[in-house]
Amino acid sequence: MSYTRPKFRHPELIKNKLGYTVDYYEGALSTLCAGCGHDSISAGIIQACYELSIEPHRLAKLSGIGCSSKSPAYVLSNSHGFNSVHGRMPSVATGANLANKDLIYLGVSGDGDTASIGMGQFVHVIRRNLNMLYIVMNNGCYGLTKGQDSATADQGSKNKTGNINLFEAIDLASLSLELGATFVAQSFSGDKTQLVPLIKAGLKHPGFAFINVISPCVTFNNNVGSTKSYDFVREHIAATSTIDFVPEMTEITAKYDEGTTKKVKMHDGSFISLNKLSQDWDPLDRLSAVTAIHNARAKNEILTGLLYVNPDCNDLHQMLRTCDKPLNTLLKSDLCPGASMLNEINADLR
Amino acid sequence: MSYTRPKFRHPELIKNKLGYTVDYYEGALSTLCAGCGHDSISAGIIQACYELSIEPHRLAKLSGIGCSSKSPAYVLSNSHGFNSVHGRMPSVATGANLANKDLIYLGVSGDGDTASIGMGQFVHVIRRNLNMLYIVMNNGCYGLTKGQDSATADQGSKNKTGNINLFEAIDLASLSLELGATFVAQSFSGDKTQLVPLIKAGLKHPGFAFINVISPCVTFNNNVGSTKSYDFVREHIAATSTIDFVPEMTEITAKYDEGTTKKVKMHDGSFISLNKLSQDWDPLDRLSAVTAIHNARAKNEILTGLLYVNPDCNDLHQMLRTCDKPLNTLLKSDLCPGASMLNEINADLR
């Protein structure tokens, strides 16, 4: 259904607007386990950046610690990257963004990195509506430390060592909605058709965009009894709609017929097109999205797709009223009040 | 309406089941500012413990750092207290509770202590359904560090220095609902009639009970333009229902007539009685509570009362299947496998 798939299958043939083929967007060779969901998401990131004709060096990749947090190294080798410490990517991303509003910020995290040690920073980066795309590669476990349950593991889910999780899962999508995130999506590493347009839309969203991607850990949490295994997720997935991201100035083709399609216009003129919306749910209405997730959860379904978007939000820079130039480009002449002003200050202090 | 009021007015006259008058439940003299909302909440705690005939030494008071976190010193001087560090009361309370399941745990925190630095621990103590009552004395600011906005300050709210808050507030009640808290209430320090039965019900709840109490800071956030001032709160409060907490084995009087009253039975035989429920909301249904809060927020109302309760939940000890005796009473004979077992272990390691 998605127009991305053909491109994805033969990416090397076609050049994007900048003249780059998709391999230009690749990174170092992955050292993750063969079959790890995270690698599929990385492929989705590569594809999305390629399709959006992003200049890699104008994007900064940030992460915490974990298998998932390693993956920024496996995409976009011409981007600067920052693999920080466990759970603190949001703060580092916030600082980076404040310093230079002109870059695109991509944060990659894991469910341990975000829902456990990083919970406080996650909550507050949402609250500040930082202009970034924040992807959680959610496998319900701690891959890098060998498979302990994470806080997104479902109650009763069993991991490879046979351990049954006792606690209710933290639902990151609905939590971020509760916290006022201005773009909330959910997807599955195995569904590139859905994932790539979501990533594109997230990268273009002018505030905090969150995508919770279920990403099975083949080594520690892909067994029978796990609710984050490939099989379980495939069986329980419920897509809200098919999604396309249509860049700015793209001619609207006939296939987006009204009625079954909802178009969400982004601030730069691009738009998101959602097909086959469920009846009682409006992706522009927060409460309706909350209810939709709750209802799906009650039915034991994982709702995927773009759950909520507020395309007209103010990001942190707008709220703080920072100047138009990136702060890191300001010069002494812009910043330093100078000697004579200091003498006046001295005078006032006598 | 509440049966607590008369007692509250002349507390010194009447002895409770244990033979104590209310002053037995008092603590050290408060050093908070005259008129601080926190002191009213402390009075409510004293009253509730007195009415429930709690033995003070069987209750442990814990807190973080802040004006609010000082207040455990001002109640129950025969209880052990622990004024820990900023934002970490939940973990200390968790450890304490694990050590001795037989005490009652009362945690007191501030909005800074909980919604900023303590957010991670708050989220996770909820997830573990620790058997405790967690009260946030919520003044929308950092009292002890002189009035900076906290994360619960409403967007657009003005504090004493004239600063307008830029960010959306974190709504602790609805957040805790989202996170699966099994008892969620909201109240106002100025409304002791409502507060005392809520505290009593919270103390009796067999899992994590959360009460978010709006508690104006007279010194830094009680000005015109603040949405946490006494005046503003009084004007925007919307009570869901009047609430009574009826202890175990109390005869049910006629006034709890069915129809307008909902009775929630607690595990020990006591019950909570709620009068005048709003139509479309059931305190036993989480989603309905979420919706009620969202709707109230949209109307600029602060919904108070008991918002949600799940009286049949499993607390952390039940989930972990710890033994019936408090862990801190176990003896070497219960704990140490002994020398001969060690020899067997050695043998296995050869």
Added chain:
Amino acid sequence: MSLIENKVNDFVVRFANVNGTGSASANFLFTKAIFRMGIPVTPKNIFPSNIQGLPTWYEVRISEKGYLGRREGIDFVVSVNPQSMLNDVQSVKAGGYFLYDSSKKLHDQYIRQDINYIGIPLMLMCNEAYTDPRQRQLFKNIVYVGALAALFEIEFDVLEELLGEQFKGKEKLIPANVKALKLGADYIYANFKYPLDIRVERRNLIGNSIMIDGNSACGLGAVYAGATVAAWYPITPSTSVVEAYNAYAEEFRVNKITGKKNFAIIQAEDELSAIGMVIGASWNGARSFTASSGPGLSLMNELLGLAYFAEIPTVLIDVQRTGPSTGMPTRTQQSDILEAAYASHGDTKHVLLFPSNPKECFDLTVDAFDLAEYLQTPVIMLTDLDLGMNDHISEPFEWDDKREYNRGKILDAAALDNIVKFGRYLDVDNDGIAYRTYPGTHPTKGSFFTRGTSRDEYATYSEDSGAYKRNVDRLIKKWNTAKDIVPAPQVYQDKNKSEYGILFFGTSQCSAEEAIDLLNQKKIIVDAIRIKSFPFNKTVQDFIDSHEKVFVIEQNRDAQMKSLLLIELVANHQKLISVLNYDGMPITAENIFNQITNQILSLKSSPLKEEANGKKNKQNSITN
């Protein structure tokens, strides 16, 4: 009956107030007036960790000789707090004065025979003169200032001038204040002998000095240094650093037309987040900083280690308070030194700066950014509550418009084009400092992956032992480079004059200098050095090497600076003798003098047992 003599411009006044009753501005008026009269003066706020209702004191030392450290021995108490009155009465020196509100009769328990009482019916006077209850409360404070003006001969013109400045724009408030001053003065004129033996006399000893607190100076320094991103979390006594930065930036960095700001301040959710933001912003090429105190520093440990190992400039201003843990959050101490120096797990060392006065707060804040960016490492400025939150007389701030920001070794797009292969961790200049690039610089060159894990010279992840070792050895090379770059210590003599040296830093300066004079008066000559930075310059080693005994003055229990000296230089316990004060109050000259003379006496009394003695001294310093 006064026992005190020759007290012109040399006495201590202590105001005993209640927290939150508006006494602060009246007390400051008193101090500032003396300052304006050209007389050296230091005020110290002694306040509780509480917002309203508890005792708070304001101690003012007036010193013709310019001794600006705290002094024990109160000559005059202004008592307006019944709660602390018993203590306050006791705190007066024999022969001193006790001013109190005589609206009610003084209870017998407050009566001492050896001091003078000055009763003024403050409450009654104010109730009579004002109707508004808030005014009645507030003007009590101004009334006592008026009374003090009469008693000490503070020039009334000066007070009026100051009120004029204070109420600029709200001039109609002035008369009521002046009236209150007069009420107080007139009451003295009518009822007491005036002036007292302790009194002030106009001088010209201030020069062009200014009066300001250290935190404001840090905030101003950050504005001058070109810092654009501040991230912080409130904590006493550091809060006013970012508040000052904010105020100055709002003044100088906002576009008058658009209202847009050349800076961004974030109140973070905690200190972990604050330092994370600083690291992110610095990584991305903005000058960025945070300010905090002990508990915040503790929380920053992990991220400081990241900044050290990933080599990110990181400026942290730690305004120290009394620890450990929450300790006494409104008292001063110099006790975060060891933690700051070696913060974080693994082998780490951090550059430290130790300002002693507001001018240095300003200068060293600016230097901190240059150093952090040049060395690509955290720089922690260790100031303290005493310096940060009290007003101090200071040399005026200076700025050379020719001074450029030293942004360190950065490759821009052009430079990258001229390089064959960029190696983020290549030690090109053999000084341990490699070149870095900002994100977004060049489409195909200069990008690299920053991480807290080991890597090779080209920033490629590596678990190779050799690569790891080369990297951490380079960090030590950088550390050695830093030794010549960090601010040099102040050495007080061109040539040594004594076998004894004293070594101090930060807010011990005033009392240490006064102690030197006291020692001189006893014919004990000492050389002196004041440390401004860590790692230590070679000068510090030279100073230690060239003295028999070096007294190390610090305001903590565990002799933390001495520990650094022992670790990083060639020194030993026999030579370094600790002079410590750690009760939360600023160290006094008398305390230093006593400790040093006692030590010298005990050294002299047993010259043959010097070695053994050294050991004993050391044991003392460890067990004290």
Added chain:
Amino acid sequence: MSLIENKVNDFVVRFANVNGTGSASANFLFTKAIFRMGIPVTPKNIFPSNIQGLPTWYEVRISEKGYLGRREGIDFVVSVNPQSMLNDVQSVKAGGYFLYDSSKKLHDQYIRQDINYIGIPLMLMCNEAYTDPRQRQLFKNIVYVGALAALFEIEFDVLEELLGEQFKGKEKLIPANVKALKLGADYIYANFKYPLDIRVERRNLIGNSIMIDGNSACGLGAVYAGATVAAWYPITPSTSVVEAYNAYAEEFRVNKITGKKNFAIIQAEDELSAIGMVIGASWNGARSFTASSGPGLSLMNELLGLAYFAEIPTVLIDVQRTGPSTGMPTRTQQSDILEAAYASHGDTKHVLLFPSNPKECFDLTVDAFDLAEYLQTPVIMLTDLDLGMNDHISEPFEWDDKREYNRGKILDAAALDNIVKFGRYLDVDNDGIAYRTYPGTHPTKGSFFTRGTSRDEYATYSEDSGAYKRNVDRLIKKWNTAKDIVPAPQVYQDKNKSEYGILFFGTSQCSAEEAIDLLNQKKIIVDAIRIKSFPFNKTVQDFIDSHEKVFVIEQNRDAQMKSLLLIELVANHQKLISVLNYDGMPITAENIFNQITNQILSLKSSPLKEEANGKKNKQNSITN
């Protein structure tokens, strides 16, 4: 063509595997078989920070003499990882052996003239023998063990016995494994000369020793110590501590009928929470602990300060890894010492324990609880990845059933009834340790408010300088009390035999002891001391005082233990000479030997310049 002689029971085998391919159990089988043959053997895992697909090595040293430290110089490489093959070929000593999978022809680049090649077509053999792809993969590992058995003369009975134990309950898996062993052995018998010059011969050198990793021993120790609450956050290399505690507790502490548990384990959301839980549980009278590594320790700084100042027993097991920051998380180091000793802001000092082997991991874990509760303070056990995650030969565990838990000074209800006024911080016994009560003890007596702020002897909040000082001075008294209580160092000689001493701790033990023998062989006699705890016992000072030079062996860059010695004892840079290793690999005897002999040579070569030299050495240790 072998250049290696006399290699019976004295060689090093290195297995080069791919992470996640199931080689671990085959390699352990090899090691355990040698152990069972009564021959001292040490394995070391060298694995990447990654789950699957990257190179991983398993190094086994076999040493008739019982030298159980790592040794450089690989005699035999088992190469089953094409990725690392080039390096692996290079790593073989001249004259050594290289076993590889000859299913494909070896490329020229892997050919060296000075080593012996043993090609076995592992893949082809397994493809032929097994059909299941997973088996084909797994049994390759068993096949090479079989081949090694033939080459080294490992007793087949022993291997079979071990397989029998391993597959107890799943006996039907045994034949396939035995078949694989035989396949490998038979291939050798058919194609190569066997046994090799390097080979094993049954001995009786193991006695009743056991083989276990340090983390398991810690976990078991915590069970024996009566710990009931464990709170932790996963981090390499500490994860298996709580996993082992869990496994043993599930075995020994679960009621067989009800299934209820005499313990509680919480996987916390992070390390701040983990240590907070430990503090809460300990405050409430349960023995509680956490385990972590460097980054976790850094995050615990603030709460460790709380535990110090609020005087809460707190047991933390820090399994050190290579720092700073994320560093090399799967490599070993002893580099959290300084941070652990003085963790947190303010004046703080913590009790440290340094186990050297699994038996000590067990014993010191038990001691840690007694010490923490008796001293009411944090006790940090510093072990490391090498000790924690590798199997070691160790004395068997011992437990005296008469040993009681020392819960420290606690007042129960009866005791409280006999007291007039309970003072939580009263130094009743004049040892700095006051009496505490658990919550819930008594209706009207013994309750108090625990806090991280200053207070008086009766736990009443106080900002009084005197009360503050009395309190922190008492903490130092407690610290001095601790010096006599903490485990004493191991002194290797009854009487000193040399002017040289060597001082070491933790996992440097094996290599240090071997180095002593190497030095002896060169006629260099040294005395030795092994430190087990901090604060230092008097014995440590005596050892330093009674030697001219003391070589301090440690596995970190910054000479952190030496720093503690310099701060806490009377010592100096001239006397303490660092022997350091910090590249992430366990220190070797040869390395120690070389560093010490070089130092001694340089000392001897310029006997007159000793003082200057001492200074120079010190500079080296600082700049290295």
